[in-house]
Amino acid sequence: MPLIAVLPGDGIGPEVTREARRVLEALDLGLSFEEAPVGGAGYLAAGHPLPDDTLALAKRADAVLFGAIGDPRFEKLERHLRPEAALLGIRKALGLFANLRPATLFPGLEDASPLKPEVVNGLDIVIVRELIGDIYFGEKGHRTTPDGLRQGYDVMSYDEAEVTRIARVGFEMAKRRRRKLCSVDKANVLETSQLWRDVVTAMAADYPEVELTHMYVDNAAMQLVRAPAAFDVIVTGNLFGDILSDQASMCAGSIGMLPSASLAAWSGANGMYEPIHGSAPDIAGQGKANPCAAILSAAMLLRHSLSDEASAQRIEKAVAAALAKGARTADLGGNLSTSAMGDAVLLELQ
Numbered sequence: 178m179p180l181i182a183v184l185p186g187d188g189i190g191p192e193v194t195r196e197a198r199r200v201l202e203a204l205d206l207g208l209s210f211e212e213a214p215v216g217g218a219g220y221l222a223a224g225h226p227l228p229d230d231t232l233a234l235a236k237r238a239d240a241v242l243f244g245a246i247g248d249p250r251f252e253k254l255e256r257h258l259r260p261e262a263a264l265l266g267i268r269k270a271l272g273l274f275a276n277l278r279p280a281t282l283f284p285g286l287e288d289a290s291p292l293k294p295e296v297v298n299g300l301d302i303v304i305v306r307e308l309i310g311d312i313y314f315g316e317k318g319h320r321t322t323p324d325g326l327r328q329g330y331d332v333m334s335y336d337e338a339e340v341t342r343i344a345r346v347g348f349e350m351a352k353r354r355r356r357k358l359c360s361v362d363k364a365n366v367l368e369t370s371q372l373w374r375d376v377v378t379a380m381a382a383d384y385p386e387v388e389l390t391h392m393y394v395d396n397a398a399m400q401l402v403r404a405p406a407a408f409d410v411i412v413t414g415n416l417f418g419d420i421l422s423d424q425a426s427m428c429a430g431s432i433g434m435l436p437s438a439s440l441a442a443w444s445g446a447n448g449m450y451e452p453i454h455g456s457a458p459d460i461a462g463q464g465k466a467n468p469c470a471a472i473l474s475a476a477m478l479l480r481h482s483l484s485d486e487a488s489a490q491r492i493e494k495a496v497a498a499a500l501a502k503g504a505r506t507a508d509l510g511g512n513l514s515t516s517a518m519g520d521a522v523l524l525e526l527q
């Protein structure tokens with residue numbers, strides 16, 4: 178019986194994860210679930226954002242269903258005790274270097290995006306984000322300059338092995354889709370990016386069927402607003418991928434629509450699945466959060482960790498059907514609560 182570790186986290190994390198779990202349970206796949214605290218909830222329960230038992234559960238499980246972390250009450254703690262440290266810690270501990278963030282426009286949501294319907298029509302892109310390197314994991318700290326000024330620093334770096342394995346995921350993904358790969362970097366300024374570009378360019382020889390382009394990240398941000406549907410697969414580093422995926426979410430109507438899979442190998446195995454959004458303190462506890470990103474993350478869990486493509490599609494079709502009938506949370510211009518949106522999806526499961 179596959180074991181799913183459920184880590185709801187903070188803020189709207191538990192609210193949206195509840196709906197995702199209900200959907201998984203309704204499919205009656207014989208999954209077992211075990212829940213553990215993480216983030217601010219982990220700190221409150223065990224004095225650490227990533228309690229040992231929680232990490233052990235994540236390692237033991239066949240897959241992790243993650244909600245969101247982050248709580249303004251803990252922003253002043255030392256960095257290693259803040260909720261965010263738990264998320265970065267699990268990603269690193271499980272070796273989850275490949276973060277797949279699909280952004281698709283569900284029919285009917287054209288009007289939910291602030292962009293014109295004709296701009297977002299046909300949107301179907303995947304951002305392949307490197308997840309355990311880059312400036313996130315380099316040396317960081319603060320010091321005093323010779324002039325006596327306080328200074329903070331974070332080191333950005335990638336080695337060629339790190340770039341090679343994520344570039345491989347980008348090419349393999351593009352090969353299975355519309356065969357267009359756009360590698361996003363800042364090679365005009367950053368040495369990290371020049372290495373990135375050199376490694377990706379060399380790999381293109383292995384994939385003659387894939388059309389590779391390179392784009393600077395500032396231009397990519399602009400193109401994502403100008404003509405987002407022109408992209409197929411974007412492969413990029415940790416920081417750029419974080420920013421561009423939040424931006425891409427608005428092409429799909431809302432940040433509440435984008436799921437993600439974080440994998441340790443192209444072929445899947447035990448990964449972690451979470452919406453790309455955070456704990457949304459501004460709406461937490463009000464039943465306003467859109468659970469679709471979490472529900473679609475559960476679909477990705479079935480696809481990538483349990484090799485159950487049919488069940489993954491059942492969930493995705495149910496979300497599409499509910500949206501097509503007008504089910505909308507507030508972020509999409511409607512007035513359904515989180516659980517009512519979950520109900521609407523459950524009703525369409527077949």
Ligand code: NAD
Nearest residue numbers: 245246247248432433453454455456457459460466467508
């Ligand atoms: P956020 O994604 O939590 O919220 C940004 C905005 O989007 C808010 O106005 C929020 O209400 C809205 N929003 C987010 N998810 C939504 C949903 N499902 N339905 C409707 N509206 C939604 O980002 P933030 O405000 O910058 O960060 C809040 C906290 O979350 C911080 O502590 C941050 O570190 C953390 N965070 C965690 C994750 C994660 O767990 N993966 C991701 C991003 C941010």
Ligand code: IPM
Nearest residue numbers: 247261264265419453454455
């Ligand atoms: C995300 C979040 C995280 C990230 C934070 C909370 C550490 O923004 O998952 O997108 O930057 O990776």
Ligand code: MN
Nearest residue numbers: 419420423453
């Ligand atoms: Mn983010």
